[in-house]
Amino acid sequence: MLSQHVLRKTRLPRLSSAACRSSFGTTSVNRTKYDATLKNLKIGRHTRVIFQGFTGRQATANAKESIAWGTNIVGGVTPGRESEHLGLPVLPSVRKAVDVLKPHATGIYVAAHQAPAAIEEAIEAEVPLIVAVAEHIPLHDILRVLSPTKHRPIHSILKTQSASRLVGANSPGIISSVGKCRIGFQPLPCFEPGKVGIVAKSGTLSYEAAASTLRAGLGQSLCVGVGGDILSGTGLVDGLKILVEDEETEAIAICGEIGGFAEMEAADWIQEYRSRTRNPKPIAAVIAGVNAVPGRIMGHAGAFALPGEPDASAKSKALEDAGVAVINHPSRFGPVLKTLLSGSQILSGNAIASLKATAPMQQRRTLHTSAVKRPLHRPCPQKVSPKQVTTESRRSLYLSRDVALNLLREQGIDVSETPAKVPDSAQRLLAVLINRATSSPCIIASPTTSDTDVAARSFDFDYPIHGTPDLAPILPKIIKILNLGEDSLPSLSTLIHQLVSLFMSKEAFLLHTLVTAAAPNHNAVKVTHAHLGFDDAALRSGKRQADIHALRDASLEDPAEVSAEPDGIVYIKLGGEKPGTSKSHNIGTLVNGAGLAMNTVDALADAGGKAANFLDTGGKATSETVKRSFEVILQDERVKCIFVNIFGGLTLGDMIARGIVLAFQDLEKQLAKIPVVVRIRGTNEAEGQKIIADSGLSGLYAFDDFDEAAAKAVGLADEKTKEQHTKD
Template sequence: MIRQLRVRGRSAPLKHIHVSSFSTSARHCSYEDTIANLKIGAHTRVIFQGFTGRQATANAKESLAWGTNIVGGVTPGKNGEHLGLPLLPTVREAMEKLKPDATGIYVAAHQAPGAIEEAIEAEIPLIVAVAEHIPVHDMLRIHSMLKTQSKCRLVGANAPGIISAIGKCRIGFQPLPCFMPGRVGIVAKSGTLSYESVASTTRAGLGQSLCISVGGDVLPGTNFVDGLKVFEHDDDTEGILLIGEIGGTAELDAAEWIKDYRKRTPNPKPIAALIGGVRAAPGRIMGHAGAFVLPGEPDALTKVKHLEDAGVTIVNHPGKFGEAMKGLLSNYRPGSTRSATPGASQRRSMHTISRRIRPTTRSQALRPSTMVHKRNLYIRENLALNLLRESNINVSEYSGQGNKRLLAVGIDRKNLSPCIIASPASDPEQPHVGAKKFPFDYRKGFDPSSTQEIAEYLQLDQSAKESLLKVINGLVDLFMQKEAFLLETTIVEQAGDVKVVGAHFGFDDAAFRSTKRQADVHALRRTEDEDAQELEAEKDGIVYIKLAGDGNIGTLVNGAGLAMNTVDALADAGGKAANFLDTGGKATSETVKKSFQVILQDPRVKVIFVNIFGGLTLGDMIANGVLLAFKELEMRLPVVVRIRGTNEKEGQKIIAESGLPLHAFDDFEEAAAKAIELANR
């Protein structure tokens, strides 16, 4: 008997959608077997966890009206009805009575890990977690659970969710007016970039089939390759968009998969991509929890190069996806078996879409460890060394004798686990060259038998093996107990003894902000070491990063991915951004005013460029926020405002009729050109 999988309003035998290709082994069940659970549609029975909460209620009303098949929900301790649907006290009971295919988790970050675990235990096929700031060690524990089963698939955390435009099924908080049933599949890290990409393909008349937001977390439950595997066998998807950013290696994994796909497929579906963070501040977390580079990880340009080499069309702004994909699809014939020269049709159009961006200053080439991450807690080196001493790890000053080597405990994003990071490099300017990861199981801990391999890779003497193991065990214990995300040390070997001569320690501040855990570590923060403007912005939930150099365009953007891309695309147009500023995915008039206040403190700024895509944010509200800032702050600088998305016409009209020195646009390139012109006067 062939088990049936319902696919967006119809049922299809599993053999017809090549589910065997989703698994690494036909005999061994694994988490990879759950990739097929991403194929949501009109058939998908959805429940909400945290159903009676304010946000869940509002979202459920919208999703029901749109056509999502919500069959009930869960709120602990409650039984009855909500929105005319069954309300149950536990996920297990909901699974037994309502038989859901998917659950949307709408609870706060400190409650989300327990909610995810409850859904895994109930074996709900698709789990969508939208919460931001879930502690990274909670996610490490959850991934160690997911790896042991083959029933549940996780989307998120820190993700807008997943949505089928064809099947009218939304599990998340995507802006519904942007979507149109069609033939483009999208897999993205950034919410705001995916929304603008959706709007672009809608304007181009292409529409969307399935959109998977993997999210901007350090450890997402679904990655790009998972999404690509779904789109490969989805008859509704004819073209694919991939939206990545700095952090991790998922884009490189996708490039390798695409190379193989194009070799083994006579008529491959066209793929276009965008990578945010080409101009990211070195070593900084660019808004998203996972948007930073760990030792041994590639930068944005490396990701672009790998995707280009795989035959992917690269664009430099999401607004260009629609026309780019329309051109690519003009050479694609669904179901055709004719042979095509790999990459030919895509490469012809590539350089008309975007031009390559290269670092122009030495500061952009600095290694990540030379700077300080924000939104995670880095502590002073002397405090880090004190923690090592308290753990009985051999710490000393560098005497000048012995080669310096890198030894760290961090996160392996590919394996979704902690790892030892080692490099024999002794060049202080490039300590991460040659960094290699040695992953280990989060629950089982570090396996001492791996010490020999690490010692050999570090080119240590055999006599240093025992001393090395002591240092590794101390670092691992500290990593686990204090919820670190990176404990990076510089070690030297002297007469068989491994000593730590330098330390760079980063801890997950979400553990404190969301759950009040690790208060002692959080107390080690020294705000006097940080930028005053960045601290001021942080109080209002705004992520502001002052960029080095002679940038003269202040940027104000909603959403981390869009903020990164705004800096990149401005540079591509010949402009120089002075800052990165993310107001948050749901900007308000007040946060817009606060953002102006922060930007205006930078004397380099000659013009302010407001780039808003109204997904959850309303264009008219942003426009009123801009007017409010002008009046209350008595601004003298010109402001260029680009508003697209929800209520864009209303917002543009408010700006145009204000009588203030404001310049309203809906096209990014026109707005960027105006901002550059005003900045260079």
Template sequence: MAGIRFNHKPFSGIAASRSPRPRSRRPFSSSTARRSYDDTVQNLLIGKHTRVIYQGFTGRVATGNAKDSLAYGTNIVGGVTPGKEGEHLGLPLLPDLRKAKEQLKPDATAVFVAAPQCGKAIEEAIEAEIPLIVSVAEHIPLHDIMRVTSILKTQSKSRLVGANAPGIIAPIGFCRIGFQPLPTFAPGHVGIVAKSGTLSYEAVASVTRSGLGQSLVIGMGGDIIAGTNMVDGLKVFEQDPETEGIIIVGEVGGRAEEDAAEWIKDYRKRVSKPKPIAALVGGIHAPERRIMGHAGAWAARGERLAAEKYKILQDAGATMVDHPENFGGVMKTLLAQSGRDVDRIKQHAQSQQKRSYHTMHRRSNTTHSRRAASPVVRPTVYKQQRRGLLLGTDQAPGVLEPYINNIEGLSLSSQQAPQDAFYVGLTVDRTERSPCIATAPTADPAQRAQRMRRFPYDWRQGPSQELIQSAIAHMQLDAAPPAAHAHIAGLMEALAKMYRAKEAVTISGSVSIDKNGNLQLHQPSLLMQLDDAAYRSSKRQEDIHSLRRRENEVSEELEAEKDGIVFVKLQDPSANIGTLVNGAGLAMNTVDALRLHGGKATNFLDTGGKATSETVKKSFELILRDSRVKVIFVNIFGGLTDGGMIADGILLAFKEVDMKGVPVVVRIRGTNEAKGQKIIAESGLSLEAFDGFADAAKRVVEIANSR
């Protein structure tokens, strides 16, 4: 064999660097039908050839990020800042995207624009037909994104990654569009698609340590709707000759993992030598109906929980992993079992790593510019990270009544729904990236999820009469009088208007038909969840969000919110391990993985993506208020922040907080991990430092059980 053969095609210098190649060599569909948004997945194949621009180019965060990406090797050709023209970082600076498209001919744009303006910035990029749009900002209002995705579906030129995503990076082509921690990545031949940023970094670190490296890593993001999902990533990895193994990182919320499982089953049937696939699903032990850090990390009615999605992926043929640090070893085994030459794969990956970011000269301000990246992605004005306002059943009628008062034959009942009631609601279809009507022929919670069906519609146009009639037909109202059908149609129209006007996430309830053939909507069944990003980022819907009842919420969770910390108190009375983690996905997986080692966490805690002395100090204080806590487990991946700085912050916080004699086990991984571990080990404090999760978890459980 002359060289390594991937996808039955030999490597070449051109392939390994992802230099420009005719698109005809990358067929994603053999169909001659009209092109659609689905066909834009090919735009994800970035590399040395990719011409990248920045929107918001002269901003402090974009500037620091661009410097790092240029040093990495990304082909940045300029950027846009409205009203400015000239040069920035020695590159062309233009006042609008139209001029940038004409003069710079970009293949991709990095949208470093704050949440209130981000939706409009993405729309401008679509209008300019930029092939790849990468949006990193958190807290973009849900309905802004639904408007964006409704536009995306009408065209076949532009592909969106994000929002609320670390971005996309091709280590084998030294092309980074996003804010990924560069020292963690290495060129190679494993493709990764992930919801969680921190879990993806852990997976990347494991694959790098294994010597396999990464071909392409896609952060789909943790929002309710993602411009690029897992199936999109899988389609790219299947066709990419540089990708030999595939990793999926999922979590609680949505159907992306189920859709991926269906794709995997089909893929394994039609391909004689499929690429091996390993997967993880975070949030298996997350409490139901709670948002776990990410805006999209919650299971809606009719959606499967994380444990169910784990089993579905496993049954489809994915090899399941319980902690991301195991991906490297698992992938080497899977590649060997599939008949691929692991040693040759590693040798080729290592030959590409000669230009790795690890070996580049590091500028003195690199760490500073990375640390500066966080405020634009999570600006101070959006510091509170609670996502979603849930109105009480006594509050919902006051918001709903103006929309339903004029519907003849409809009344709001204070009675519980009878056994023969039906379910109707408006919610998000995450797969279709749109709002939808959801109906079921029963309102019984034990049967509703299995019998529910979604009817997606375009956000801009609203539901058609034909779609409404289809949703009503699914309710199986065969015995109902014709007038009741009209009443329900009117209710659906009203709910759709309210859904958009109030920027809701979910509005639902149970309806029944009384003895006179009239429709009743049962107040005790009402669920009204509203997206608070519109309020936090743009001060929209202030009247609705003034209804929030903080007096009914957990005091520690409210206090954490003020400091940008996401804290969820877990209710198991036998739990005794406090957890402090940076990153929502990693925090969920920490709770899950501790269970595998015989431990139970008292809390979920996400410091907000970066650990500082202040956030760590506050986190310790919150954790120690729980009398159940016998030991604290600090599990931090140093991605955008330096491991040494994290360790210093932990020491400072540790000295300033009354630890009440509670021991602390610290696991630091990622950037400068060795330095951080050494600082902890030599601190002289009641701290123990570990590199591997399994060793740290075993020690935590041992301490917890001995106290």
């Protein structure tokens, strides 16, 4: 598959994967104008906020909370209306709202399929800060907004303008605790003025980080949620640049996860920041997805590694090498940053565990706080072959090899009739995918089947509003790299155009092929292998590409995973051993939020347990969703204990607790021998914990502290597994 270094355009003949990733980062040509908008992230009491979709139910509820908290919301936009709402003006367009209300920021509260147009309208009106919270925005819609193409009007291109900064999409928002300004849906009880800045991909992990710093007496300054999609308007490095210059921020927490290069780029930037700064601010980080399933999308649309991208362990190692204290659970941010702010050094995870009397869990990762010289070579990203990737995941569609080849044939692409007989030496790698680092589509070419070949290269191309992209500047270079001979040039050129056309027209995020010009027709380039991935949100939100998604064969997938989808639950089974074995994945997990769900699996592993599944109820889980989640988990005979880890944001702690009690009552027989450990934090946490404690239900345990809850779940699961093993 595609190694890290070919995802960056290079002029150098050869570099290590780490060096190439650093060298091929987003160029100053693409970023200079947009970088000027970084200052717009500095929100506070002065910030005048409008909402797009102001009169909608979600925006109304959010605005009421935010106004009561102190946010200076001055009005909003609802197309075609000019009236009042919540005692504030409603205007028919963003342009008119800018003229009348003079906003510094806009929160976009519209449906996913409407969000790209709303973002572009705000860019055209030059609103300084645009916060997009919607999930399931079609990838190619947002790609058209973010891609730094030269062929679009400058006012509608995010990366080539200097007026507007985008946070999101799929973002929990941005919040200044010091300035009492919230643009998003963060749980307000967790946020109080303080000194810790947070930049995060995951909403639930950032909420945990906020709650931890609050308990440690540190509070927060500014918290930026960059979002969990494949592409984002603001990245981790952007957040770091603001926080290190922010006078109110004394320490920084990073919440990252699998997918993309953002954490690696952050590590590079932190290394440089520490080298040039006499007293650098202490930084701690958590990276979710160490135990993510290769090729699966773990809840967030962007929570998976495209070919060539680093895994979570590589990201943790890079941050450690840069002098960042890497922890394994966000509840540790408070005590760790408090220790670092006091001037003490943390040299190991065991030192962090000792900071809490109720922390039996030992850290697996080593933590560093002093400047560390980076090794010349970083660990290579884990390679994922097409055979390892499952055929389907809720947030995407992967086509199996035979179905993919048939689709290519239907598109008029020349496919080899006997691919198994083509020797590897005659094949070349040719792929079209997303370069997350530059927010552009790209073509990757290698003269062999290996992307680690010294000649393998990546070439970005423009994403135009209309028509087809201009490949003329890069086509000769691609053809030269593939080195298939002059007679094959016309056929190869046609194939490249066909693949790019398929990528755009069918809204793919990955077209990975192997091609050949083997005998007897050396002038005809044919595809010998295909692994194709398509964006699920195009169908879910945009109601497009129904023909492509009709190719899904659910019979090849796990029935429990498929059955969870209609309820908005992302369920992925982990491990493949038989029930009752000593090494069984025996802990069922039920978590709200993709980042927190990944991290729960990771932290349980560090505590000596093995999660049987990843389960994300989603940010808007209800009592019925919780009950349905129990039913899905109980289909797995390996599960001997269920660990519920809920952090209340939109999901209220008391509502979840009632859902758990109802599930116990309705599933009494199934849960009779399966203990349930519940940890509820965040909004209405005290009420939720009381409901669990007062339920009087046997086998139901309530905890506030994650480490205590994890230790209890591991102990109960192991005890039940041993009992079954003894009986058998």
